[in-house]
Amino acid sequence: MNVQHLVSVSGGKDSTAVYLRAIELGRPFRAAFADTGNEHQAVYDYIADLPILTGGPAVETVRGDFSRQLAKHRAYILREWPKQGIPDEIVREAAALNEPTGNPYLDLCISKGRFPSRMAQFCTAELKEFPIMEHVVLPMLKAGPVLQWLGIRADESARRRNQPRFNRHESGSFLWRPILRWSVADVWAQHRKHGLKPNPLYALGMSRVGCMPCINCRKSELRAIAEQFPEHIDRIERWERVVAAANKRRISTFFAATTDPTDVDRPGTYSGIRKVVEWSQTTRGGRQFDLLQPGGGCSSDLGLCETGTGDAGAATKDAA
Numbered sequence: 001m002n003v004q005h006l007v008s009v010s011g012g013k014d015s016t017a018v019y020l021r022a023i024e025l026g027r028p029f030r031a032a033f034a035d036t037g038n039e040h041q042a043v044y045d046y047i048a049d050l051p052i053l054t055g056g057p058a059v060e061t062v063r064g065d066f067s068r069q070l071a072k073h074r075a076y077i078l079r080e081w082p083k084q085g086i087p088d089e090i091v092r093e094a095a096a097l098n099e100p101t102g103n104p105y106l107d108l109c110i111s112k113g114r115f116p117s118r119m120a121q122f123c124t125a126e127l128k129e130f131p132i133m134e135h136v137v138l139p140m141l142k143a144g145p146v147l148q149w150l151g152i153r154a155d156e157s158a159r160r161r162n163q164p165r166f167n168r169h170e171s172g173s174f175l176w177r178p179i180l181r182w183s184v185a186d187v188w189a190q191h192r193k194h195g196l197k198p199n200p201l202y203a204l205g206m207s208r209v210g211c212m213p214c215i216n217c218r219k220s221e222l223r224a225i226a227e228q229f230p231e232h233i234d235r236i237e238r239w240e241r242v243v244a245a246a247n248k249r250r251i252s253t254f255f256a257a258t259t260d261p262t263d264v265d266r267p268g269t270y271s272g273i274r275k276v277v278e279w280s281q282t283t284r285g286g287r288q289f290d291l292l293q294p295g296g297g298c299s300s301d302l303g304l305c306e307t308g309t310g311d312a313g314a315a316t317k318d319a320a
Contacts, residue, residue, distance in 0.1 A: 003145045004030070004140050004144055004146045004147070005027050005030070006031070006136060007022050007030070008032060008132060008150060009032065010033065010043075011033070011042075011199055012209035013188070013191070013202070016191065017151065017182070017190040018151040018178060018179055019031060019050060019054070019056060020191070020194050023055065023194075029149070030060065030140075031050075032060045032061075033060070033062070034063070034129075034132050035062070036105050036128065036210070037103035037106065037107075037127075038105040038212065040201060040229065042199060042201050046199045047059045054196065060136065062131040062134075063104050064107075064108065064131045065100075065104075066104065067100050067107075069111035070107060070111045071098070073098050073113070074095050077094050077095045077098065078091065081248060090248070090250070094247065097110055097245055098111065098246060104131075105123070105211075109239065109243045113248075114247065115243060115253070117215060117256040118216065118256070123215070133171055137171055138171065141171070141172050141173060145174065147174045148169070149178055150177045151179060153179055153182055154181060163180070165180050204228060205220070205221065205224035206225075208221075212225060212232050213233075215255065219279075219280050223281055226277045226280065226281075236254050237274060253270040254272075255276050
């Protein structure tokens with residue numbers, strides 16, 4: 001039985017390099033992208049242009065559907081919150097908000113009553129891994145074996161350094177990491193070899209592609225987002241209000257922290273996105289963002305998002 005090949009595409013440098021490698025090796029393959037609903041338009045444009053510029057297959061887009069989780073949470077609110085003494089007005093408002101908005105990221109956070117965090121990084125699995133598994137991998141497995149090509153490199157983090165080049169996934173598919181031993185220079189060389197420019201977000205100071213902003217973004221990257229793409233900060237501010245109104249604590253901030261220097265005058269509170277953006281424009285340190293240190297970030301074992309590795313400068317030169 002013939003093996004079916006699937007390349008996971010994020011719009012970033014590593015998954016693009018794998019997509020180009022699959023073209024080089026000449027095997028028919030499918031490509032899939034999981035849309036979180038928290039992406040920059042440049043990501044969508046770059047992914048749409050890939051097959052046009054390279055001759056490779058179109059990238060299929062999948063999205064998570066959280067209708068069932070929202071309905072379950074709404075029923076819980078109506079059934080249990082009144083027993084806990086939650087005022088009827090708050091119960092009604094929160095229940096009404098537990099309806100699908102059509103945006104996967106926002107729907108997920110409403111159903112959870114919170115945003116993901118470093119200690120509860122449920123966004124990667126729920127928004128990227130599960131949708132591709134459900135909509136692409138499992139249907140493919142019905143027709144035969146599936147080999148997933150992953151854009152994972154060993155020098156991105158200590159955890160990824162210990163991953164094998166090849167293994168079986170719990171879904172029944174097989175995982176292959178063809179660029180595991182590549183350097184970032186190798187990745188950019190692959191782009192140049194095919195005459196393909198990097199995603200333009202790298203040249204604009206982004207260290208990662210996928211989710212704008214990411215809960216693990218660097219201080220400098222948050223500052224760059226606020227300066228160049230203020231509409232993304234506006235959207236997060238709206239989401240904070242919605243998710244806060246959908247939970248019993250009546251508070252929810254996009255960035256969580258165990259020690260928060262942005263609000264030292266109010267101990268025990270968390271800062272909203274506006275306050276954190278103000279902090280990102282200062283030289284004050286201390287806030288507990290994972291990507292303040294290179295190599296942290298996304299926990300995906302399937303190469304569905306990228307970690308920052310300080311290579312934005314190289315991307316800028318390549319894009320020039």
